[in-house]
Amino acid sequence: MIPLDSAWIARNPAPVHESGTTKNSRGRVLAIGGAAQVPGALRLTGEAALRAGAGKLQVATIASAALLLGMAVPEAGVIALPEEDGEIGACGDALAKPLAACDALVVGPGMSDPGAAGRLLRHLLTAAGDDIALVVDATAIPELASCRDLIARFAGRIVITPHHGEMAALTAESADAIAADPEHAALRVARDYGAVVVLKSDDTVIAAPDDTVLHYLGGGIGLATAGSGDVLAGAIAGLLSRGAPPLVAAGWGVWLHGHGGRRVATRRGPIGFLARELPDEFPRLLPQ
Structure with missing residues (x-):
């Protein structure tokens, strides 16, 4: 395994945008979930x-939730989706224009019902264009197993971000088996789905379809907190939208997330800080 450290970061720089870049050319993200x-x-x-x-x-x-979300994130455009039993329902054509206007799509954060997540994922895999990069997170991850017929055309443009439980559900192995050999599990899924796999834990393993494996030693126990994975998925999507290849986006996302956690911990203490505090650290860690 290759250490995901400052040397790797230096060898694999994040995208740098030149003068004249617009908000559209810098990268457009569509996040679907909740x-x-x-x-x-x-x-x-x-x-x-x-x-x-x-x-x-x-x-x-x-x-x-759409109006309140729009007020909480005034920088975002908000799409209100049909709702069934508190989950995203059948979307019809509601996502056609947003999908056509994004460079990276992240699906799954905040969803809690596997059935709803599976139906949404299948809809998106059918409707999304061939040039969109995709991050699959949270409850949507195990549903990839039922979408094998649709996922092939996204090979080389997918990042999957499971913790051990989600990986176990995707692979039909036990969480203990995943924990015993995370490198093997991550490589297996990376090869099967043509995806970069970010297998999250105290030590994070990142595997690519070409058998590259990165190892990040972790940003501290404080990152084991509600919402932390939602932040990581967004960081990776943001980097993908800017043009970073999937392995670079995943590596930088994990590094920003972990080092952001370390920086927050120096001010707040090792545990008890909130996931919402992590993104504020990213601009200080990114190249200018």
Whole structure:
């Protein structure tokens, strides 16, 4: 495994935008998710995408949460989606224009019902264009197993961000087996789906379809907090939208997330800080 450290970061720079760049050319992210149970998760994802340098953000969530989300993230365009039992329902054509106007799509943060997540994921895999980069997060991850017929055309443009439980659900292995050999599990899924896999834990393993494996030693126990994964997914999506290849976007996203956690911990203490505090650190860590 290759250490994901300052040397790797130096060898694999994040995109740098020249003078004259517009908010559209700097990168456009569409984040889709949320539910009545966790209506604020998409705020974390969206803010992380912007703090990672994306120029434009759209967020799509259940209709009952859309107005409040728009007020919480005034920089974002908001799409109110049909709602069924507190989850995103059948979208019809509501996402056609937003999908056509994004460079990177992140789906899953804040969703809690696997059935709803699966239906949304299949809709997006059918409707999204061939040039969109995709981040699959949270409850949407296990549903990839039922979408194998649709996922092939996205090979080389996908990042999957599971923790051990989500990886276990995707692969039908136990969480203990995943923890015993995370490198093997991450490589297996990376090869099967043509995806970069960010297998999150105290030590994070990032595997690519070409068998490259990165290892990040972690940003501290404080990152084991609600919403932390939503932030990571948004950071990766933001970097993808700016033109970073999937492995570079995943590596930089994990590094920003971990080092952001370390910086917050120096002010707040090792535990007890909030996921919403992490994105504020990203601009200080990104290249100018």
